[in-house]
Amino acid sequence: MSEIIIGTRKSKLAVAQSTLVAEELADKFPAYKFTLKKMSTKGDRITDRSLIEIGGKGLFIKEIELALLNGEIDLAVHSLKDMPGEIADEFEIIATPKRANPLDVLISKDDKSLDELPQGARIGTGSLRRKVQLLNYRPDLDIVPIRGNIDTRIKKLDSENLDAIILAAAGLERMGWSDRISQYLAPEISLPAVGQGALALEVRSNEDSVKELIRGINHCDTYVTVTAERSFLAYLEGSCKIPIAAYAQIEDDRLMIEGMVASLDGSRLLRDKLRGKREEAKELGIKLAQKLIKQGAAEILAEIKEG
Numbered sequence: 016m017s018e019i020i021i022g023t024r025k026s027k028l029a030v031a032q033s034t035l036v037a038e039e040l041a042d043k044f045p046a047y048k049f050t051l052k053k054m055s056t057k058g059d060r061i062t063d064r065s066l067i068e069i070g071g072k073g074l075f076i077k078e079i080e081l082a083l084l085n086g087e088i089d090l091a092v093h094s095l096k097d098m099p100g101e102i103a104d105e106f107e108i109i110a111t112p113k114r115a116n117p118l119d120v121l122i123s124k125d126d127k128s129l130d131e132l133p134q135g136a137r138i139g140t141g142s143l144r145r146k147v148q149l150l151n152y153r154p155d156l157d158i159v160p161i162r163g164n165i166d167t168r169i170k171k172l173d174s175e176n177l178d179a180i181i182l183a184a185a186g187l188e189r190m191g192w193s194d195r196i197s198q199y200l201a202p203e204i205s206l207p208a209v210g211q212g213a214l215a216l217e218v219r220s221n222e223d224s225v226k227e228l229i230r231g232i233n234h235c236d237t238y239v240t241v242t243a244e245r246s247f248l249a250y251l252e253g254s255c256k257i258p259i260a261a262y263a264q265i266e267d268d269r270l271m272i273e274g275m276v277a278s279l280d281g282s283r284l285l286r287d288k289l290r291g292k293r294e295e296a297k298e299l300g301i302k303l304a305q306k307l308i309k310q311g312a313a314e315i316l317a318e319i320k321e322g
């Protein structure tokens with residue numbers, strides 16, 4: 016019997032996600048054995064500094080890609096949201112299983128909604144994307160930077176004397192903690208991160224037989240929508256150091272994508288959308304990026320990069 020080794024971060028969420036993938040693969044391909052290999056990444060080990068300080072999203076990915084490269088694992092399962100817009104030629108995101116709920120959610124004390132929170136309420140989030148959109152909606156809010164795994168962040172609600180925190184619905188749902196959710200934030204308030212709620216199945220580009228197998232659990236609509244979002248991100252060279260968001264959906268077999276770019280303090284926020292053919296997902300992401308550039312996104316991005 017052939018064995019496929021699946022590499023994952025060792026956080027509870029990562030293990031829950033990769034277990035789901037392993038089960039789906041085992042169901043579909045009973046002749047194979049799928050084994051999880053849990054790995055620690057730099058992003059997991061350093062939890063007392065912001066991601067931006069220690070080097071951004073790639074920190075959750077690098078060690079796992081190295082294991083792919085040297086053959087320790089055959090498949091890597093990542094949160095797509097944690098992947099940079101472009102990956103090295105040695106690797107390929109060959110499939111995305113069905114996306115979970117892509118929205119951001121509010122977890123608040125006394126289950127208050129965003130509108131019910133008191134004037135000047137303290138909201139915990141380490142994400143610039145969430146920060147600028149929240150302030151755009153309610154300028155009175157006090158945004159407090161927090162980091163850590165989902166359970167750590169929920170604990171900070173009390174330990175840091177916060178009124179609420181913002182998290183991804185998908186993570187909470189996959190952990191079975193949806194009952195903690197006070198409010199799902201509509202995309203009009205908080206446009207989700209590129210790839211939020213989706214998983215990336217990453218393999219070595221030269222491994223045709225593994226690619227063929229993993230493609231078996233691809234979900235086409237998910238793949239098309241995240242392709243558009245990731246091409247928007249890559250074109251704007253977005254990273255977690257930039258307040259950037261994109262969310263694509265299939266509507267009547269057409270592809271619709273919305274994107275957002277903002278300055279660091281949120282004083283300038285650009286947002287627009289486009290519709291197109293689902294076969295042209297990559298081009299649509301680029302077209303939307305170009306549309307925002309015409310409206311001033313290039314200046315915003317240059318300003319952020321110059322520091």
Ligand SMILES: NCc1[nH]cc(CCC(=O)O)c1CC(=O)O
Nearest residue numbers: 094096182183185186211212213
């Ligand atoms: N930034 C970390 C991260 N990466 C993926 C998820 C949640 C699951 C997902 O979006 O797929 C989270 C937690 C969060 O933002 O609340």
